[in-house]
Amino acid sequence: MADIDIAAEGGRPLRVVQILPALNAGGVERGTVEFARELARLGHESIVISSGGRLAKTIESEGSRHIDMPVHRKSLWSLWQVRPMRRLLTELAPDIVHVRSRVPAWIAWLAWRKMPVATRPRLVSTFHGMYSVNVYSAIMAKAEHCIAISHCVEGYIRENYPQAADRITLVPRGLDPNAFHADACTPAWCEALYEQYPQLQGKQLILMPGRLSRWKGQEAFLQMMATLTQRRGDCHGVVVGDAEPGKQHYLQELLAQRDALGLHDKVTFVGHRNDIAAFYGLAAITCHMSSKAEPFGRTVPESLAAGTPVVAYDRGGAAESLNEAFPEGLVKADDVGAFAERVASLIDHRRHISLPEEYYLQHQVSATLKIYRNLLDKSAL
Template sequence: MNVFQILPELNSGGVERGTVEFGRELVRRGHASTVVSAGGRQVARLEAEGSEHIQLPVHRKSLLSLQWVRPLRRLLVERKPDIVHVRSRVPAWLAWLAWRNMPAQARPHLVSTFHGMYSVNAYSAVMARGERIIAISAAVRDYIIENYPGADPETIRLIHRGVDAAEFCHGFMPSPQWREAFFQANPGLVNKRLLLMPGRLSRWKGQLDFIALMAELRRRGIVDIHGLVVGSSDGAKQQYERELRTAVQAGGLQDSVSFLGHRNDMKELYAIADIVYNLSNRPEPFGRTVTEALSIGTPVIAYDRGGPAEVLRDCFPPGLADPATLATVTMDVLSQAPAIALKQHYLLSTQVAKTIATYEELL
């Protein structure tokens, strides 16, 4: 098959990383993989792993982006993909407008993935216009059925986002060189139990809850712990980062919480952490960090809502919490972490197989 994936950019983020991984897996199975985006730091990896990248500014939420409908249609006519797979709303609009005016017998099949619980309006409704609609969790599938009456439930396929078990392998240990460099750069973390809070610095992601948790654990006499906040604060989110740092200072937690910024060594950080957290204050569609950490064998604690709760109910029920029980659940897991059993349907190999099967239905 000749598969085009279209998304805004290829920088950080779960959708972007998943697109790159899926492109690699398509190539491994003998298919042609092309990604259309505005570019970004992951383009080099994408191309090194065998996919082609075509740079178009399909990321801007502006009516001016409509000027790219015709160039995109010409691209589809010239390159003749079998599948066009859209992963975000602006690119989905551009792709759908280009696609719908192609002759029916000559146009590719259109697939969309709901990577989020999008706002319910005409702008988001384009994600329900694919010939097949992929929901990345049961929570997202139910959201689509409840809020998008134009989406035929028969076209929806539940395909969980999969973790690469070869990369995030169970029992992985960082190299001695990595450990030495990391703890030399962060000497205050030596001999501490590490609590890891990964995710973009955004208010809804729950970093303030994590800082409050660190304060509560100290109040309960748990002093051999250190919190690691991992994630960047691009653009408008810089004010939120300042708010987080102020909260750390106000709680007297300067020696108990560190901000590590954007990192490219998440696998190593999962491996040295005693617990990984997902504390989003609204339902998340999935939560990639949850399956990555569980795959390595590190316990995860998340609020009992949305996609992360779905994963924990399947694979690590003791990690389910709410704001009132967060500290108690943390202490229980620190005292004796129960066994983790990551189910087959959360693996990348399963995701790839189910997605290719969805393509083949259409072909």
């Protein structure tokens, strides 16, 4: 895919500040890191404000600046950060402030609204979720422009925040084609993986990626694997992802459930990995089994970009990308038996999968820069 030319996007480089709670694991975090990298690569000045995390060093190594600030606490104590944020934004003088979560949005908005209207940055929010509808969540709709990451999120905004209806643009989260492709799984990588996990070698790997959380579907995955392995002894489940800090007890619950289902030698938990793209390339099937509608479901297009089929419940944003590229992977929501049957039927039948351009990073960057430029053009009038 061709690079985006800054001049074609409207002229001068921009100074963009993204604000999110932390930089650990998760789709929002990874998306912020990738977008920051692209901004820097294209000659824009990219700054990320967060409370830190394992990805903060990546931010800086890829050309952006990271500023550590406690913008993550869901507490009234976070209001103490409003004045420091206002001072920081005044010092940085960005063109754009882009908020990606509710607590940072409150801090940034309260700081931003008291800045001089003529010189303050333009304020953009991305709805990464379909939040509970209340005053706390309404802050995301107070931005000058709102980005929805899927059709279902766009519908949620229009239904619950009608005052924002003319300030919404749909921009699907884009994946990096240099990271997610069919050749990401190399022989050397496989050799290293099998040395660490010899039980995976020679198996049809059924992949379950995502952080360990009750609503992400790992429990349903284990139930599905119990059914699937009764039909096919050549299948082995691989759960990629770790529990959030302070929630490691959930991993122990899952391990106990695995053993109770007789899956000790049929499902492997590999924890947090930085090589998920290679796992997609190795897997026979990727599973998406969230117990509620996800706003996007990043693992679905990532796997499809690697050419690996996905089986997912037919709901939410995950169903949108699957409908576009591999509709035969859709299963009635919460039907674990039907899910196992669909996985079994697809294992031996590789198909050509073509993911639409709007699910790639180049489209996301171009569309988001267009939003930025339009806002800045309006402020110049």
